[in-house]
Structure formats: structure tokens, C-alpha cells
Amino acid sequence: MLLNHAFGLFTHPDAEWAEIRKEHAPPRRLYVAYVLLLGAIAPICAYISTAHIGWTVSGERVIKLTEVSAIQLSVLTYLAMLVGVFALGFAINWMARTYGAHEETVPSNGIALAAYSCTPLFLAGFALLYPVPWFNALVFLAAACYGAWLMYDGLPIVMGIPKDQAVMYAGALLTVALVILVSTRVGSVILWNYGLGPVFVEG
Template sequence: MIHHVWGLLHHPDREWHKISDEHETVSHLYAHHVLILAAIPVVSALIGTTQIGWTYGGTATYRVTIANGLALGVAFYALILMAVGVVGSVIYWMARFIDNRPSRRDCIIFAGYIATPMFLCGVFALYPAFWFCMLGMVIGVLYSAYLLYQGTPSFLGISHKRGFILSTTTLGIGVLVLEVLLMVIVLLWSMGTDHSVVWHFFR
């Protein structure tokens, strides 16, 4: 639930045990955590791109219209919600050789909570300079990695040795998913301004 945010940031080891004891459902996770926090990067990007405008360096900025911004924001939001389920399913698949394999439900819930720093760092999109958003992403990834390594043994009930292996693999795949998501997001928001922006980004 949303009250777990402070615990995950301040004392993650204790908070993972609290989350584990709640035995919540995936629908409860989405309703009380993911749907709320995933709105942070979406709303921030909507405000930043419509009021300030994208910048990839230099003085040129590319603003998105409100209409396009709303449409792209919905697509952005849907992608984030889908990504949580994908990463959770990947964790479940990678844990298939573990004797006390965690359930798919637990893996998706785990993915939803380790994404918390990424959601919070979405506020960086209020000032949508490329370098600034990348800084926010790096901070979010680093703390999400910390939560991942802290939570794998305690929440998923896996030994520290197996937890380290699973965490490392999950981190690599998670970063790959994040990179694909970031590329799609950049393309979506760029298309909301001008097609020349896409060329400017990839040239």
C-alpha cells in the first residue's frame, strides 16, 4: 500500500517483512500502490512537455500540445502498468528451478514494490531536459537495485546465494525492459511535437 513507500526508502529490510505478512493480491497492489505511484511520471511528463518542452541539449525546445499530451500520457501510463506485470512474470519464470519457487502473485507484487523509486523519480520529468531525466532514471535504477537485492531473500523466501543470482539476472532484464520502455516513451512524446524531433534524437 502507499504507506509502504516511506518504509521501503528508509528501512527496506523491515518493510519487506511487513509486505510479506500482508499477503495482498495483485489487484490490491495495483489499486493501492502501482496505479497511484505510476501516475507520478505520467503527470510530471505531461506538465513538463506541455508547459516547458523537451530539450535534448542546446536552446531548442519542443512542446507537446495538451490534446497530444493527454493521449500520449494514457499510452505512457498503460506501458508502465504493463511493465510491472512483465517484470514480475520474468522473475517468476527465472525462479522456476528454485525448490521453494515463489508464486506468480508474489513475483508481480515484488516487482511492483521494487519499482517504487522509479515511480518517485518520475518527478524529474517536470523539467524534461534529456540529461536531467537521465539523472532521475539513474537514481531510480540504483535504489530499485538496492530494494531488489534487499527484498529477494526476505520477501520471496529464497536463500541469500540464490537470491543474489536471481537479483542480478532480474536487474539485467529489468534494465533492458526499462531501456525499451524509455525508447518507446521518447518516441511517443517526440511524435507529439514534431517528427523531426525523432530524427534529432537518433541521429
Template structure:
């Protein structure tokens, strides 16, 4: 039984373990699998991209956080839930936009354009960063997320030549360009989220901890 043929939950866990522990061979399998934008989102992107927002929300509710002056506070539940939902929705949009960017850049690096393969790259390369979202359960160690982000960069480097058929040194340049796009996307998501949540925080107030 292949990963794709397993029950959904078991198949999802198996694929996560495979891409993290055996990335090279798993990328080869991913490249050959039939997929659609819908199947990638419903079967992989939606559940995994929710890890970070959900864990961050739980961490804020349980432990609170600290403001610019070092004072501890606990945001209201409505604000925490709203932030989690917004972060999740924005991350779903960012995944698709990054896939479009990779697809559009492909010819610049001698690669072939393929929107579904581009989405596969973004979805599966981001696995490590999404899983590292569990560190948000305890705010003081949430910065360990960067370890997952770094491994996602490595997964991106391995996946691009296999799925987009980019050769040699161009794979490094393509990886760098895609990483820059991802950073810009993350920065913009953060700005938009803060713009939306800032007024909500001011309106609902906070609870000292």
C-alpha cells in the first residue's frame, strides 16, 4: 500500500515523516504522483498549515505573552482566536502566491513551468516549518521555529531540481530566489495581520499575567 492509498490521517503522517526523514526519495515519489490544487490543499496544506496558528493560540491562552516593555499580558480569547484564523487564512493564500511565483520564475532558471508541481514544492518544502509550529505552544521557545524554517529551505533545494527539472548551479539560484519570495510573502502577511488585529487588540484590551 502506497502513502497515497492509506487512510487520510495515516497517509498524512506517513508523508510528513517521509519528507522530513527521507527527503530525496520522497521528492521523487511526490514528483511522479498525480495531484491537483484541490487535492494538495485539502489533503496536505490545510491541516499542516493550521499547526502553527493553533499551537500559538493555545500558548497565548495558557501562558500569555510579553509586550514591548516586558510586561506580561494575556490577550482576550476572541482576539487570540481571531488572530489564529487570520494567520491560517493568510498562510493559505501565501502558499498559493508563492507557488505562482515559483512557476513564473521557472523559465528564468531553465526549468519548465508547471503550476501543480510548483504547488507541490511549496506545500511539501514548507512541512518542516509547519511542524515546527508546535514550538509556539510555549512562547519562550517559539523562536525555535527558525530550525524548521531552515530545514524547509533545504527541502526546497532538494525539491526544485526534481520537480521543476532545473539543472546544476541554477538550482541554487532558483532556491535563493524562491526563498526571497517566501520571506517577502511572510513579511507582508505579518504586516496585514497586524493591521487587522491592531485595532481589535485596542478595542478588546488585555489581561495582565
């Protein structure tokens, strides 16, 4: 089962990447059985915490989002995550030969590498149930660092490239990931101007 890889990537990542390369799971199956499930953790937890738990500013009143606003933002976040994983997987495949992937080119490898590298970020979504901004920022920063390391570690194994090419390849992919992140921020601002911004209430 694809979800078994989530645990393996934290305990024995090299062996898990080798299994993932052999698996060649079709992109559609990867999305349905892995990305759609794990990607839903953060939006669901964010909805619960922002609409029903709330957070405080300077230890004073509790601030929440309206349920409609929380649902809208959670759905948009979920869609952005799905698009982001696909875009990163596409970039991995697109740049493969540039960095020495002369072995078999399997389209699912790039999507698999992107999806499984994002596993720490998916699981970090549980931290949103404790809506304290500095705590959430630290958890997601740690998850992003481990996800970047997973990608660097998995590139030579999954894509069949020399290890000395993995640093440059991973650097290029992290640049792509940052572009995707900035694009989602810009998209958020545009959508907020069309009335899909957060609506706050006092708890």
C-alpha cells in the first residue's frame, strides 16, 4: 500500500526510495491513494482550528474565521497543494535528462518523487490543530527542511542519476518549489481581491 511509504521515509529512506522506484505506481493511483489523502490533512486541520478553536493576539480575545470563510480557504489551499505537487513532479521529469537521467524514463517517477518528498509537509498539517503561529511556523520549517533532504536523497535513486548531479538537480528543484510557493501567494492576493479573503469573527 502506498501509505506504507510514509512511515518508511522516516525510518529507512534509502530503502524506501528503492522500493518506490521499482513500484512505478501510475500518477493517477499516486494521487488518489496518497496525495489526495495526505494532502487533505492540513486543510481539514486548518478548518477545525480557524473556525472552531481560534487563536489569540497578545493573549487577549479569541479570533476565528467564519465557517464559510474557513471552508473556502481550506478548499483553495487543498487545490493549491494538489497543483503544486503536480507542477513539481512535472519539473522533475522535464529536467531529468539535463542532470544525467539517461536510464529508463518513467513519467511516474517525477510525480512519485514530488509526492513522497512532500510527506513531511503533509503530516505537519496536524500541527495546525494547535493554532499558535510561532509553533506552526517551526513545525512547517522543520518539515520543509526534511522534505528538501528527502528529495536530495531520493533523486539519485528514483531518477537514476549520478550522486554528484543530485546537488545541482535538487537546487534547481527547490528554486521551482519556491516559484510555485510565490505563485500561490500571488494567487491568494488576487482571489482575496475577488471576495474570497478571510472573514474574521471574535470567539
